[in-house]
Amino acid sequence: MPIHTGSVTAAAAGATGFNAFKDSGPLSLEREKEVVEGREREGLRCMVRQYLGRSTRSIYLGLAFLSLALHLLLALFCLSVLQTACFLPTSSSSSSSTPRTDTQRHQSNTSSSLAASSSHKLPTSPQNEEHHKLNVVLHHKERDSLSGTTEREKKLIGDGKLIQKVNGRSKLEALFEHPLYNLPHPELLQEDDWLLRVKTHEDARETGSEEEEKEDSITNDSQWQSASQEEGYDEVDWTSNVETHPPWLRFHLGISRRELYNRKDPNLAQLTHYLATQHILSAVQKTGGTQLKLLISFSNHGQALLKPMKQSRDAETDANLFYFSDFERHNAEISAFHLDRLLGFNRIPPVVGRLIDVTTEIREITTDHRLSRTFFTSPVGNVCFYGQCEYYCSTENPVCGQPHALEVSLAAMLPDLTLAPRRSWRSPWRRSYSRTKLAQWEKDPTYCDTVKQTLPYNHGTRLVDLIDMAILDFLMSNMDRHHYETFEKFGNETFLLHLDNGRAFGRHSRDEPSILAPLQQCCRIRRSTLFRLHLLSLPGFRLSDVMRESLAQDPLAGVAPLLSELHLSALDRRLATVLQVVQMCQRHHKDVIYNDMEGYDKEYDQELNLEKKVQ
Numbered sequence: 001m002p003i004h005t006g007s008v009t010a011a012a013a014g015a016t017g018f019n020a021f022k023d024s025g026p027l028s029l030e031r032e033k034e035v036v037e038g039r040e041r042e043g044l045r046c047m048v049r050q051y052l053g054r055s056t057r058s059i060y061l062g063l064a065f066l067s068l069a070l071h072l073l074l075a076l077f078c079l080s081v082l083q084t085a086c087f088l089p090t091s092s093s094s095s096s097s098t099p100r101t102d103t104q105r106h107q108s109n110t111s112s113s114l115a116a117s118s119s120h121k122l123p124t125s126p127q128n129e130e131h132h133k134l135n136v137v138l139h140h141k142e143r144d145s146l147s148g149t150t151e152r153e154k155k156l157i158g159d160g161k162l163i164q165k166v167n168g169r170s171k172l173e174a175l176f177e178h179p180l181y182n183l184p185h186p187e188l189l190q191e192d193d194w195l196l197r198v199k200t201h202e203d204a205r206e207t208g209s210e211e212e213e214k215e216d217s218i219t220n221d222s223q224w225q226s227a228s229q230e231e232g233y234d235e236v237d238w239t240s241n242v243e244t245h246p247p248w249l250r251f252h253l254g255i256s257r258r259e260l261y262n263r264k265d266p267n268l269a270q271l272t273h274y275l276a277t278q279h280i281l282s283a284v285q286k287t288g289g290t291q292l293k294l295l296i297s298f299s300n301h302g303q304a305l306l307k308p309m310k311q312s313r314d315a316e317t318d319a320n321l322f323y324f325s326d327f328e329r330h331n332a333e334i335s336a337f338h339l340d341r342l343l344g345f346n347r348i349p350p351v352v353g354r355l356i357d358v359t360t361e362i363r364e365i366t367t368d369h370r371l372s373r374t375f376f377t378s379p380v381g382n383v384c385f386y387g388q389c390e391y392y393c394s395t396e397n398p399v400c401g402q403p404h405a406l407e408v409s410l411a412a413m414l415p416d417l418t419l420a421p422r423r424s425w426r427s428p429w430r431r432s433y434s435r436t437k438l439a440q441w442e443k444d445p446t447y448c449d450t451v452k453q454t455l456p457y458n459h460g461t462r463l464v465d466l467i468d469m470a471i472l473d474f475l476m477s478n479m480d481r482h483h484y485e486t487f488e489k490f491g492n493e494t495f496l497l498h499l500d501n502g503r504a505f506g507r508h509s510r511d512e513p514s515i516l517a518p519l520q521q522c523c524r525i526r527r528s529t530l531f532r533l534h535l536l537s538l539p540g541f542r543l544s545d546v547m548r549e550s551l552a553q554d555p556l557a558g559v560a561p562l563l564s565e566l567h568l569s570a571l572d573r574r575l576a577t578v579l580q581v582v583q584m585c586q587r588h589h590k591d592v593i594y595n596d597m598e599g600y601d602k603e604y605d606q607e608l609n610l611e612k613k614v615q
């Protein structure tokens with residue numbers, strides 16, 4: 001700042017001085033007029049001196065104002081940065097260092113609900129390169145200074161709107177403190193309840209080299225290997241001690257049969273911070289799927305799936321477009337993660353927004369020639385690229401920086417398929433993906449009866465899991481759920497991964513009732529899901545309010561709200577529709593509620609005051 005003030009001062013003084021002397025102009029040389037002219041000159045000099053005196057004073061005054069303004073700006077800027085509930089919880093979770101017998105992996109009570117996705121927010125600013133650079137620098141500097149963010153600062157969100165607090169708690173805090181979000185669960189004691197584990201020394205001695213090879217592949221991410229050499233990557237010195245693990249590894253080690261992450265795990269905040277700030281080492285196109293996406297690698301071997309911003313946040317999908325022609329939205333990926341978490345599902349990998357520099361963080365570092373070939377500068381000077389993919393990868397559909405800054409979503413990558421294979425399941429309610437054909441479920445009102453008798457939907461929680469997913473998709477209007485995945489290791493007794501949410505939140509003015517078909521046709525719902533939906537419909541926890549608050553924690557919320565108010569209120573409207581459908585079901589069917597709350601204590605009833613509503 002002093003440098004700027006200094007240079008501004010010099011420039012201002014120079015410009016004023018130049019004008020003053022120019023005003024004094026050359027005088028005539030005629031002798032007779034010399035005296036007069038001499039007097040005039042004298043007068044002029046006096047005027048110049050006076051003028052200079054005055055102008056010097058005004059320069060000083062101006063400078064004082066300028067410096068005052070700059071300080072004010074700086075203060076405002078700092079305040080806007082400090083608004084985020086941004087802190088890095090201490091890395092010491094109560095996790096056991098031998099996660100195999102780990103029943104306390106996630107039992108940290110140090111993190112508040114806000115910690116779960118808190119990250120650094122960018123100040124409200126045009127997306128230009130200077131701001132971006134500034135932000136990147138800030139990301140690193142804030143790290144320590146913001147670790148003790150105060151309550152007051154936590155209240156401030158987005159565009160300076162205050163989050164309402166009741167009894168000192170925000171709605172989001174109150175929601176996550178509610179018993180429904182802290183239900184007792186049976187402990188996960190079995191080894192096969194956890195996706196991965198760290199091998200202890202004893203294991204290493206007992207087992208043969210085959211398993212060692214497998215372990216080694218943690219660092220040798222073969223499926224996503226880029227053409228680049230391993231240059232720039234940190235040496236791996238992780239041990240069985242969790243303290244030595246980078247956040248992405250802790251995320252992988254925390255995946256259980258029940259959920260993808262534990263909302264209370266302090267590592268979640270570290271992971272989102274990591275994704276939002278870590279230096280990008282490589283960027284290559286990720287194959288598979290239909291739209292352009294990049295695989296990002298970080299120096300400590302972490303990876304993320306990048307989806308770029310392709311359209312403005314408020315653009316409503318053209319009503320004449322089929323859902324399968326819709327572009328993906330980076331903000332939909334981010335918002336879906338938040339919504340899933342608010343519903344208590346925890347089935348979407350953490351996603352965070354980030355403002356990246358297309359030139360230095362993609363173009364200049366990529367070793368993917370198919371990608372680098374597609375870079376160009378647009379007529380208005382923005383750096384654009386389009387990559388190679390099945391659809392929309394053409395000059396007519398470019399991804400463009402402004403001129404270099406680009407908003408993207410970064411999703412934490414799941415463990416490599418060689419370590420943790422996944423099964424992809426075709427959704428029974430999959431759409432036909434044809435302009436003319438209807439899917440079976442659209443023609444047959446008794447379709448669910450068949451599904452209910454078919455494996456794996458005839459057993460365990462699979463059907464109600466699918467209905468949970470339909471509710472999530474209806475709320476965010478995602479028609480693109482053709483498949484879902486599960487981790488092979490957990491067999492059929494596990495949660496469903498809700499991957500690929502890029503086509504959600506396309507239209508706020510319309511709801512798509514057909515997305516709710518699984519609920520409508522099967523008339524079955526988890527008790528815990530229904531209770532939470534009721535809770536989210538109450539004014540004290542209103543879904544749109546907690547969603548607004550949750551999204552405000554994302555770094556990109558500083559640029560603009562991730563979802564417009566219209567999208568937020570659509571969530572409330574759709575939530576009411578879901579509850580109406582359940583009510584209809586209860587009127588006409590028995591056995592609507594799947595009781596997944598065996599350990600549910602009746603003493604919650606009064607507090608929730610929901611039992612009457614849902615019975």
Ligand SMILES: Nc1ncnc2c1ncn2[C@@H]1O[C@H](COP(=O)(O)OP(=O)(O)OP(=O)(O)O)[C@@H](O)[C@H]1O
Nearest residue numbers: 288289290291305349411412413414499500501502
């Ligand atoms: N966070 C993640 N970690 C690991 N793999 C992922 C992750 N997200 C998605 N994938 C995998 O990458 C594949 C493609 O991703 P995604 O579905 O988001 O792309 P897409 O182009 O939108 O696909 P589609 O066109 O089929 O809708 C997914 O099917 C999934 O298997």
Ligand SMILES: [Mn+2]
Nearest residue numbers: 328500502503
């Ligand atoms: Mn997709």
